[in-house]
Amino acid sequence: MSRPGRDDAPDRLYTITQGRSRSGPDTPFDLVTLVVAESDPVTGMQSEHVAILELTRFPTSVVEVAAELRLPVSITKVLLCDLLAAGRVSARHPRRPALTDPDILEQVLVGLRNL
Amino acid sequence: MDFATSDARTPLGASADNGLKIVVVGGFGVGKTTLVRSVSEIRPLNTEETMTQAGAGVDDIRQVRGKSATTVAFDFGRITLDARNVLYLFGAPGQERFWFLWDRLFSGTLGAVVLVDTRRIDDSWYAIDRLEHHGTPFIVACNDFGGAVRAGEDVREALDLDPQVPLIDCDARSRESGKHTLITLVQHVKNRYADPSARAGLPRQEYV
Ligand SMILES: Nc1nc2c(ncn2[C@@H]2O[C@H](COP(=O)(O)OP(=O)(O)OP(=O)(O)O)[C@@H](O)[C@H]2O)c(=O)[nH]1
Numbered sequence A: 001m002s003r004p005g006r007d008d009a010p011d012r013l014y015t016i017t018q019g020r021s022r023s024g025p026d027t028p029f030d031l032v033t034l035v036v037a038e039s040d041p042v043t044g045m046q047s048e049h050v051a052i053l054e055l056t057r058f059p060t061s062v063v064e065v066a067a068e069l070r071l072p073v074s075i076t077k078v079l080l081c082d083l084l085a086a087g088r089v090s091a092r093h094p095r096r097p098a099l100t101d102p103d104i105l106e107q108v109l110v111g112l113r114n115l
Numbered sequence B: 001m002d003f004a005t006s007d008a009r010t011p012l013g014a015s016a017d018n019g020l021k022i023v024v025v026g027g028f029g030v031g032k033t034t035l036v037r038s039v040s041e042i043r044p045l046n047t048e049e050t051m052t053q054a055g056a057g058v059d060d061i062r063q064v065r066g067k068s069a070t071t072v073a074f075d076f077g078r079i080t081l082d083a084r085n086v087l088y089l090f091g092a093p094g095q096e097r098f099w100f101l102w103d104r105l106f107s108g109t110l111g112a113v114v115l116v117d118t119r120r121i122d123d124s125w126y127a128i129d130r131l132e133h134h135g136t137p138f139i140v141a142c143n144d145f146g147g148a149v150r151a152g153e154d155v156r157e158a159l160d161l162d163p164q165v166p167l168i169d170c171d172a173r174s175r176e177s178g179k180h181t182l183i184t185l186v187q188h189v190k191n192r193y194a195d196p197s198a199r200a201g202l203p204r205q206e207y208v
């Protein structure tokens, strides 16, 4: 974690994450983790956080949030970490490993055949 | 900042709780986006990920300013399978820099469809090589660009494909054909991995 000093040049993405860096394996979010809002936006909240809470009234994947906000995936994850830490969203992580789970694979096949 | 989202957004059901991933890889213009669009319940969306050469994802913009950052764009669609399972289908370029991001973005993927234009077969060598390296199960689908026989033994030979890797024809513009392609992949994964006696060479499954 690092805090930007006052002299940092303004930049949209930098401003959004307030310069925080949270890369690597401590990020709990997968691309297809489904995010669900646990509260309504409140006044004074960062606009990106408001947008996420509005988007995730129904379960919405991390990658959809990133696409809808037009932000890179990793920046989106930083924002989601904030909201998760504040208890404003919950996260439904993919069940692992799907690859070797015959029940899940069968459910996928059934779902695809029913398309 | 304006975050107005598309009015056409179709939300998932409230009980959806398990996201799954399948990746479509292939050379430029081979029909990846077309295939995703054919089977997706939403208009394909796109997004991007940025990383440094060192392998870390960029979530500090100061790194993006440095010349060592790489950005990869990909598109995706979505298929609701049932009340809980949702399948995301990613269309991703097969070029070299993309594979730096594979573990970060696509670990835990069910498998991959390598889309091939048989007139430009060598475009797919690199993708197949990387998938084998990552231990990701895949099938090869030859897209229909109007040629004669496509998914023949000569293609298998040219791609140096393992005999157990399914090789099929597809028409990325057709929903039925796209569906068949995905079913072929998942059936292959099930045959190969869900059988406890055949769990050799499993891909790494760590979270990233
Ligand atoms: N004849 C024929 N044309 C196709 C087929 N699939 C895609 N196309 C056309 O080929 C062109 C490229 O298709 P895309 O789906 O954009 O290919 P892509 O792999 O996503 O391309 P990039 O993302 O630019 O690498 C488009 O004009 C499609 O309409 C197919 O099965 N048959």
Ligand SMILES: [Mg+2]
Residues within 6 Å of the ligand: B032, B033, B034, B075, B091
């Ligand atoms: Mg495309």
